Amino acid sequence: MASPSTTELLAARVRLPQHVVHRSFVAETVVLNLRTGKYHGLNPTAGRMLEALDAAPTAGAAVPELAREYGVEPAKIENDLIALCQGLLERELIEIVDADPA
Amino acid sequence: MQIQPEALAGPIRERAKWSTAFGLLLAVDPRIDIPGIPNVDGAGVSELDASPSEGPISAPTSQPPTRVRLDPAELERRWSCADRAPERVRELRDGDTVLLTVELAPRVGYLLHAPGFGRILIAPDGAELICDPEPGSSEWSTLLPAQALPLAATLQGFEVLHASGVVLQDRAALFAGPSGAGKSSLAVALLRRGSAMLSDDTVALQPREGMLIAHPGAALLQLHSIEHERLSAHEHAVLGPPETFLGKQRYSPSVSASPAPFGALFLLERSTHGPSVERIEAVDPFALLASTFNLSVRTPERLTRHLDLAVALAATERVYRLRVQPGMNATQLADTLYERLPEL
Numbered sequence: 001m002a003s004p005s006t007t008e009l010l011a012a013r014v015r016l017p018q019h020v021v022h023r024s025f026v027a028e029t030v031v032l033n034l035r036t037g038k039y040h041g042l043n044p045t046a047g048r049m050l051e052a053l054d055a056a057p058t059a060g061a062a063v064p065e066l067a068r069e070y071g072v073e074p075a076k077i078e079n080d081l082i083a084l085c086q087g088l089l090e091r092e093l094i095e096i097v098d099a100d101p102a
Numbered sequence: 103m104q105i106q107p108e109a110l111a112g113p114i115r116e117r118a119k120w121s122t123a124f125g126l127l128l129a130v131d132p133r134i135d136i137p138g139i140p141n142v143d144g145a146g147v148s149e150l151d152a153s154p155s156e157g158p159i160s161a162p163t164s165q166p167p168t169r170v171r172l173d174p175a176e177l178e179r180r181w182s183c184a185d186r187a188p189e190r191v192r193e194l195r196d197g198d199t200v201l202l203t204v205e206l207a208p209r210v211g212y213l214l215h216a217p218g219f220g221r222i223l224i225a226p227d228g229a230e231l232i233c234d235p236e237p238g239s240s241e242w243s244t245l246l247p248a249q250a251l252p253l254a255a256t257l258q259g260f261e262v263l264h265a266s267g268v269v270l271q272d273r274a275a276l277f278a279g280p281s282g283a284g285k286s287s288l289a290v291a292l293l294r295r296g297s298a299m300l301s302d303d304t305v306a307l308q309p310r311e312g313m314l315i316a317h318p319g320a321a322l323l324q325l326h327s328i329e330h331e332r333l334s335a336h337e338h339a340v341l342g343p344p345e346t347f348l349g350k351q352r353y354s355p356s357v358s359a360s361p362a363p364f365g366a367l368f369l370l371e372r373s374t375h376g377p378s379v380e381r382i383e384a385v386d387p388f389a390l391l392a393s394t395f396n397l398s399v400r401t402p403e404r405l406t407r408h409l410d411l412a413v414a415l416a417a418t419e420r421v422y423r424l425r426v427q428p429g430m431n432a433t434q435l436a437d438t439l440y441e442r443l444p445e446l
Contacts, residue, residue, distance in 0.1 A: 021406055023413045027384035030391075032409050034402040039391060039409070 010060035124255035124306040125317035131171040138320030174234035228257025247320030260306040262395040267300030273365025274316035283370040291436035298358040314364035321357035368424040376425035
């Protein structure tokens with residue numbers, strides 16, 4: 001499957017697949033891919049982004065809340081979120097379940 | 103124990119010997135002596151039937167027993183029934199020499215093979231171990247406490263840490279760290295101060311009623327010659343006489359008869375400074391994950407449990423960094439630990 005474009009990614013609904021579990025620690029979130037048996041570490045910001053992505057109707061919808069939370073320009077959050085999504089997609093740690101009909 | 107070929111033939115129907123280790127209740131073929139795992143009284147309770155078709159055996163407690171038996175023919179029969187080529191899930195080497203392999207055939211189980219010792223087939227649920235010693239191997243049953251029983255415990259829902267453990271003030275103190283960091287020597291020094299041994303190399307942990315329980319393993323303690331030479335006369339007296347095994351000195355100290363609630367995990371680190379003990383505020387989850395003994399069982403349930411154990415250990419807030427200088431006397435280290443105990 002071709003990698004989604006930035007626009008497609010922001011409009012997409014992103015979820016953790018069933019074969020992925022994650023647990024939060026004080027300074028790190030560990031994401032475990034049960035298919036490959038590999039553990040991945042996320043720093044606290046990336047861990048929070050993952051939670052926000054999993055709860056938001058689209059990836060783009062998670063941006064305003066995160067920008068508020070971190071006191072950062074939405075454009076900066078958007079760039080970081082896209083980079084994170086691309087990294088997680090490559091490792092099959094998230095999946096796009098459907099696109100925003102809008 | 104050296105097994106004669108004629109002793110391996112045919113099914114047996116004799117009284118089982120009962121033991122407990124790694125949280126498992128063991129019903130052991132009377133022809134097998136498991137080093138470091140003493141028998142417990144199970145008199146008048148059950149029989150061990152080597153024939154799998156005759157149903158499960160009863161047990162002295164509500165816990166289903168884990169059966170350990172000698173039956174090379176049955177091992178061969180089952181392994182030959184694997185419906186697809188087994189997957190090699192672990193290989194331990196010393197240079198070009200293969201020390202241990204573990205192969206998985208999902209419907210049949212895990213086959214451990216240690217050249218020079220023998221093979222042990224562990225059922226997929228960990229409830230049965232079938233042994234096939236190499237002819238003439240006098241030490242084959244060492245494979246049971248060293249590898250097979252920790253694997254069986256993992257399959258039965260325990261998480262086994264690669265750690266030494268003692269019972270210190272009624273709680274389990276566990277010591278994890280790289281090989282040669284001094285885990286065993288420290289355990290010896292603590293034994294001398296009145297602690298009870300939980301296990302030298304592997305400790306089975308089990309979440310129960312909101313706490314973690316540490317189960318005793320085998321009462322076998324192995325020290326490199328250099329560590330053996332550093333022991334004080336008191337420590338030698340606590341341990342009793344050693345025997346030489348695979349180039350190390352092996353002792354059989356008495357082991358705690360019962361499990362203990364988790365007290366603390368100490369991650370040993372070599373350092374030019376020290377000794378020092380400090381609580382780790384933000385535990386590296388990968389350090390906890392790497393402390394596992396078992397890398398062979400990779401089912402989703404087990405992988406999730408492995409991660410959850412790391413969460414549970416971190417949540418105790420009783421994970422400490424124990425810095426050790428190379429060549430440090432373990433007695434000094436034990437003294438440092440005791441001095442700090444009231445604050446830990």
